[in-house]
Amino acid sequence: MSGTIRAAIVGSTGYGGVELIRLLLQHPKVRITSVISSSAAGQLYTDGYPHLTEIITDRLDAVDPELVASKADVVFLATPHGVSAATAPKFLEAGLKVIDLSGDFRLQDGSVYEKYYKHAPADPSYVKKAVYGLAEVFGADVNGASFVANPGCYPTSAALGLVPLVQAGWIDLDSIIIDAKSGVSGAGRGMSLTTHFSEVNENFFAYKINKHQHTPEIEQTLSRVAGRPVTLTFTPHLVPMTRGILSTIYAKLENGRTEAEVHELYRQYYEGRRFVRVRPLGKFPATKEVAGSNYCDIGLSVDARTGRITILSAIDNLVKGAAGQAVQNLNLMMGWDEAEGLAFTPVYP
Amino acid sequence: MSGTIRAAIVGSTGYGGVELIRLLLQHPKVRITSVISSSAAGQLYTDGYPHLTEIITDRLDAVDPELVASKADVVFLATPHGVSAATAPKFLEAGLKVIDLSGDFRLQDGSVYEKYYKHAPADPSYVKKAVYGLAEVFGADVNGASFVANPGCYPTSAALGLVPLVQAGWIDLDSIIIDAKSGVSGAGRGMSLTTHFSEVNENFFAYKINKHQHTPEIEQTLSRVAGRPVTLTFTPHLVPMTRGILSTIYAKLENGRTEAEVHELYRQYYEGRRFVRVRPLGKFPATKEVAGSNYCDIGLSVDARTGRITILSAIDNLVKGAAGQAVQNLNLMMGWDEAEGLAFTPVYP
Amino acid sequence: MSGTIRAAIVGSTGYGGVELIRLLLQHPKVRITSVISSSAAGQLYTDGYPHLTEIITDRLDAVDPELVASKADVVFLATPHGVSAATAPKFLEAGLKVIDLSGDFRLQDGSVYEKYYKHAPADPSYVKKAVYGLAEVFGADVNGASFVANPGCYPTSAALGLVPLVQAGWIDLDSIIIDAKSGVSGAGRGMSLTTHFSEVNENFFAYKINKHQHTPEIEQTLSRVAGRPVTLTFTPHLVPMTRGILSTIYAKLENGRTEAEVHELYRQYYEGRRFVRVRPLGKFPATKEVAGSNYCDIGLSVDARTGRITILSAIDNLVKGAAGQAVQNLNLMMGWDEAEGLAFTPVYP
Amino acid sequence: MSGTIRAAIVGSTGYGGVELIRLLLQHPKVRITSVISSSAAGQLYTDGYPHLTEIITDRLDAVDPELVASKADVVFLATPHGVSAATAPKFLEAGLKVIDLSGDFRLQDGSVYEKYYKHAPADPSYVKKAVYGLAEVFGADVNGASFVANPGCYPTSAALGLVPLVQAGWIDLDSIIIDAKSGVSGAGRGMSLTTHFSEVNENFFAYKINKHQHTPEIEQTLSRVAGRPVTLTFTPHLVPMTRGILSTIYAKLENGRTEAEVHELYRQYYEGRRFVRVRPLGKFPATKEVAGSNYCDIGLSVDARTGRITILSAIDNLVKGAAGQAVQNLNLMMGWDEAEGLAFTPVYP
Structure with a gap:
């Protein structure tokens, strides 16, 4: 489909992942082509989230950068802290745009990361490449970027x-x-x-x-x-x-x-x-x-x-604090209107 | 705007009304042209619902069938029981399509209405005109109708x-x-x-x-x-x-x-x-x-x-039990796809 | 202390157990002498339930019928289904009065137990001994009994x-x-x-x-x-x-x-x-x-x-459906007023 | 009953009042002799609070200091701000001990009261008489006092x-x-x-x-x-x-x-x-x-x-922030153990 891009979601069975699905399904310029989970690969997505019955009929893919690169243009990493430090570089090397929703590439100082996250920090050369996607403040950096560290909630x-x-x-x-x-x-x-x-x-x-x-x-x-x-x-x-x-x-x-x-x-x-x-x-x-x-x-x-x-x-x-801001960053990375696919009202009450 | 219709909402400050606003704002073929309240006319809509700040900037209109007819093609009545019995006929006479979310035109037998609702029943000739909009069961009746009694939740x-x-x-x-x-x-x-x-x-x-x-x-x-x-x-x-x-x-x-x-x-x-x-x-x-x-x-x-x-x-x-089914009925009344503007996923969790 | 009995609670770290503690602490004729847990023996009770700080200072005992018999007169079994089938007989043999809050001794027909609980049923001779403690209906059976199967919620x-x-x-x-x-x-x-x-x-x-x-x-x-x-x-x-x-x-x-x-x-x-x-x-x-x-x-x-x-x-x-009825049954077993220690009002709102 | 005092509760139909009832019913040295309401006098207490069915069978009394003085030794005022400023002095003059749960006698400076409460302040001579009942800090003042301003939550x-x-x-x-x-x-x-x-x-x-x-x-x-x-x-x-x-x-x-x-x-x-x-x-x-x-x-x-x-x-x-602290203050006023009637555990979960 001309004008649309293909998106994959790693860690799609967490709350960040399922919210990305809700938002991307409404996005006129994005198609979800792979929902990925390391722990539940092979299962139907709706086994864990029956609210998407008849909407998402896919089975979960395993985490495989080559496969993802063949099916998608951009990958969202909605994995727990400590995972994307290792996987984000692989997805980048495979030629994908990457939006990381975890904390692994947010902190410039690896020793601070280690102190607070109790994980080994990511490779500093990749940390340096990651743009911190606080859209309203550092949005100019995000325009056209390939690798975004999505801010914490x-x-x-x-x-x-x-x-x-x-x-x-x-x-x-x-x-x-x-x-x-x-x-x-x-x-x-x-x-x-x-x-x-x-x-x-x-x-x-x-x-x-x-x-x-x-x-x-x-x-x-x-x-x-x-x-x-x-x-x-x-x-x-x-x-x-x-x-x-x-x-x-x-x-x-x-x-x-x-x-x-x-x-x-x-x-x-x-x-x-x-x-x-x-x-x-x-x-x-x-x-x-x-x-x-x-x-x-x-x-x-x-x-x-x-x-x-x-x-x-x-x-x-889950929206501005995670999946919504990630989509907003995607919009900026692609040069689209930052509100593309996000222009809906709060649900009240 | 070609291909779109103009909608007014009476009783827009109740929960049925504000949910209609959420849904109609996402509907590609509808424009909200009047939000109406008998009790709060003249006030800013957002005084009561600040979640719509910068989205709905209108003031509330009074209930005035002539005015509504000049601004809208269809009117949703999201008023308490006992109100639309009197007002729906006026909106119909003014040439508007009417979707009534209250119970006033649902029951064919006025004595039953009176027994359960403790109000005088609506004029039987209008009750007869009202199509009961349970879309999946009586949808054929709704196609092309001008007056729909939207089912209760x-x-x-x-x-x-x-x-x-x-x-x-x-x-x-x-x-x-x-x-x-x-x-x-x-x-x-x-x-x-x-x-x-x-x-x-x-x-x-x-x-x-x-x-x-x-x-x-x-x-x-x-x-x-x-x-x-x-x-x-x-x-x-x-x-x-x-x-x-x-x-x-x-x-x-x-x-x-x-x-x-x-x-x-x-x-x-x-x-x-x-x-x-x-x-x-x-x-x-x-x-x-x-x-x-x-x-x-x-x-x-x-x-x-x-x-x-x-x-x-x-x-x-509030959706399938009120505002969503009302929009679904509007779609059928207009001959549109019944899912027009309603094809979004549940919000989970 | 004359006129009081000593109580032990097995499975004291579950919600049934902690509610028994709340109730027995207010009971004028009962002293808690042992809080017991198979999984957390040796730990402070308040490690898991800090709301009892300065109230319960005990460490959790292991499940040991001899030890319990030396410290208590009655034992409440607030363990998951399938546990008391094995342990209740031991406590009874050790001379303790037993009130079992699980489902293990409620059903007279072992095959029905097995079908619904997916556990092997308890020894039928003990099932026969257990009085079903629905106090308002079968209270006469409970008077003076030594072994009560406390009804489900x-x-x-x-x-x-x-x-x-x-x-x-x-x-x-x-x-x-x-x-x-x-x-x-x-x-x-x-x-x-x-x-x-x-x-x-x-x-x-x-x-x-x-x-x-x-x-x-x-x-x-x-x-x-x-x-x-x-x-x-x-x-x-x-x-x-x-x-x-x-x-x-x-x-x-x-x-x-x-x-x-x-x-x-x-x-x-x-x-x-x-x-x-x-x-x-x-x-x-x-x-x-x-x-x-x-x-x-x-x-x-x-x-x-x-x-x-x-x-x-x-x-x-947790009260009439578990711990409260268990205390009511204790009262009947001991020949006390059934409301002893239970005569407090609901907490509202 | 020797050794007990009689208590009346004004504003007994609010949450502070109903919580006082729960606590005083458990207090070994207090009997509730009058539940009072200006708005619902004559009605059964349980009409508004059916959780006390069969426990409180009284009808609500009107606010009448003479009557209260004939029936009670101490009166709790659990009325909205601005009410006890006028009524507390009457109860005091009638010879009652008074514990006021409202804000009317807490602030020494009437102009500050007026600024924040938007009511005329109470008579300064009574404000001076009121002991501020933060028991753990100013408990010495409360011992033997006749008039206590119970702290806010x-x-x-x-x-x-x-x-x-x-x-x-x-x-x-x-x-x-x-x-x-x-x-x-x-x-x-x-x-x-x-x-x-x-x-x-x-x-x-x-x-x-x-x-x-x-x-x-x-x-x-x-x-x-x-x-x-x-x-x-x-x-x-x-x-x-x-x-x-x-x-x-x-x-x-x-x-x-x-x-x-x-x-x-x-x-x-x-x-x-x-x-x-x-x-x-x-x-x-x-x-x-x-x-x-x-x-x-x-x-x-x-x-x-x-x-x-x-x-x-x-x-x-509602307890330490209102009714419980009021009972604690009563205990201090009477020279009793401050925990009298209050020695129960939290309800968890």
Whole structure:
């Protein structure tokens, strides 16, 4: 079919993978030609996901770069951390465009990767080739790229909430605190007590306090924007819901900037960016208001009593925080409109 | 725009209305030209639904048939029961096509309507004109129609689960029991203790036992299919979730029909019907597997010990049970493919 | 301490076990002297259940009947099905009173056990010794007994909802359908996709249709009460909540019995039984109204149109459906007031 | 009954009131002699709360201080803000002990009350008489008192998490940020979109950003402990669950204090206080681990990279955050053990 490209999805049986399928099936310029799983190769895709009955009739392919290269133009890697470090180079060598949804190629410093991920880091020459696909901030790098490291869910929400202020130099960079809350789908389909319904339902708690692997990813982005090292506090929490991330971000505002000035700064920064909606002053986003969509919604408030700004940033962790941003990056890589195939509304309620 | 029609939505601030907006925004042949509310006319639509920020920038229109007729070709009435009885005739007289999502034009017998709905019934001459839009069963009537009574949520799920067996005459018509369970969005956006989070969450209960207004609607459909009066038991329950209906249906199977025969009967009945998925024997649908989509998924099991069949029928109450079926009916009224604008997958998880 | 007995709990790290601990800690006549686990022996109990920090400071004991007999007078077996078949006899031989919360000693017919549980049945001589502890129906048997098979959660809810009518002979015994709905804690703390939060939340589905192991247990109870074999339909469903079971029960009423007569029958049958609350006519129980308590609440409605009765029966599956009824049985075994230590209210909301 | 006192509850039909009933029914030294409601006087209590069927058979009394004084020794005011300002003095004049669960007598500065509560402040002479009942901090004041202002839910969680550090002077008092998350029952039984199930379920959002009325209450407590004014940032969020508050608290640690030192500080501060459980280093509380109980569980972590401490503080908002702490205060007022009637475990799961 002229004008369309063929896509393969590795790790297609995880939540990131199945969300990619939902989005790509609606994309007018993409055809899914291979759904791939190392653990379930040969099985019907719908054995694990009967909601796609009569929609996806394929069996799962094994992970085989040659085979994939014969069937697809682009491959999405929606595998657990530590897998694509080894496989992404093979897919690239086979001539495929690669979008990696794992954390393996996001951190430039391998020793930091190793400290937080407890895996050996990827080959530095490939890390260098990977473009960090935070589309609204580094979109220019993504245009025409062949290899994109898709940002993490928390880092997307946090960075989009902070970048305008950091770039403008209006906050004390040592004062940043990100208190983030995520739905349970962020933990994937794997089983553990922290994804067990009876343990999570009617419960709220923080985890990986002061040691979550998204901390250095957020710091790397803000340091790059600031032009100097940024160290911050990041606390993730689990919310008894399936989808959604809300980051509540705190920082000391400098030079007496007013709420109106900051709001205007955000409005201008995101002008023309389809997927970031800066809410009017006095209004704040809820995760349900972006559910199922690729939006990142931002609201902010300045407290004159403390000189502190509070920023609220909401995304659907599986869309803007994973599969949706990956499709947005594909659009940029191909030179298409960034909203191609992504222009649908949130599902509410 | 050639090839497109203009749509207005009355009662657009309810859950049926906002779901119509989500679906029609994705429909390639429809443009929404008026969002209407009797209670909030003049306000921005997004004041009540900020998830549509930057998507719907319109203010709400008042209910004015002349105005609507000047702006639209078709009007969806997503108003509470008892409202469209009075307004639908006016919209029809003004030359609009009308799709009524309320219960006002579904029941042919006004006295039954009055008994269950506690409202005066609509003018019988208009009731006669209204085509009951259960697309997979009475779709032929809908083709080219101007006035459709869109089925209720429970009746859609229940009737699609029973019609093949009733039409085939394979069950004891006096043995039908429908034990139905719905998410809370079915109760609308109005406030009451039965939609109060702290009352409904971690709770499960039945309501309107032996007196729910959908009982006669289901009986009317099955009686029409059977060619004789059908009386049945229907019990609705509230599930602590937002979307979804599962009907568990019981009946006595006659003449020793086997599970395989019944399964084949369903397969054939729904052959070519895009939105009904008959699951393989041994598999049963879950509401999450149809969430956000227009599918009705059906599974069945025959128990040789009791001679009884158990049928499971799952829909998203706001889509196939309301707005999605209304769009499907619009497609049939216009002579379009019934799946036009509705060919998206469930949102999972 | 004079007047108290010492209790041990095998399988104390499951949900049945931890609920026994909650209840026994409040019981004025019982002291917990050993918490036992085959898989976690030696660990601190609070490693797995930090909500008991500073309350339970014990380490888990291994399963050792001699040791248990030296420390306790009664042992609760809250182990998975198939375990107590082997261990209960040993505890009995060691001189302990035994209350088995598993299904291993409930079914008198070993072949039926084997068919539904897929385990070898227990030694028939011990099965014969086990008293089936449905306290409100067979409580006389439990008085002074040494070995009690504690009823299953669904069977408790279903049988209490049906026994008065079955005993009175007022329903068609071939017409019974039990449509039951349970919170997720009924599936235990083990991990599987059906206890995975993102799969279960915002979802509703039936499982083990026409083959759940509680079917023969309910049939056995009703057959015993009826004095003839009863075969029925039982369908369990999973509700996205942690605790609670609601059974919606249908049957054909015979001889034109009225709603008022049936209600009076229930009122009289449960007169003086502290834990069954027959609701006034027109009122129906919700699971939240019994949460955390040992109540079974019952409501009923007769439909003159169909001649059918609908009975609603609600319990907390972990209390009246497991640990609470076990304590109630202990009270009867010891000759104490059946409500000893159980006289607390539901937790609402 | 010798040794018991008689209690009345005004506002007994709200969630604070019904939780007081649950707790007082278990209290060995208290008898409930009047349940009171201004809006539902004359109705059966169980009309609104059928979970208390056969337990509370009383009708609701009207608000009448003379009548109450004739029937009770102590009155709990669980009324909305703005009500007890007028009624508490009348009950006091009538000779009753008064425990006010509303915000009307918590803030010493009437102008601050008026700014945040939008009500006229209470008579300052009565405000002065009211003892602020944060039992673990100001318990000495409560001993023998006649009039207690029971702390708010968020302030209890936040203050217990901060007081040891503030008293020790180990943190920068200008650096305090409290990011708090509450279950929906905190919003009461009143109806609004923010308690509507379909709006709140699968949703997470902040509210009253930089203007919640609990901000000055927390500041007042910390200022009193610090001996100088404390200004801080407080952000409340709504969690899609019924019960529970988790406060995530951030502050700059001064003078290079280590995690071990801070942990020891907390351990010592709460030594002997039955209802505060300081978790071992590396462990953090979840709201479900205190559900239904009067515990406040605290965990903490120091990040050497930022010099910041993160404190997690969890309570059940209806127990330690309202009714439970009120009973604890009653115990102190009467000179009883503070745990009298409150020594039960959390309900888990």
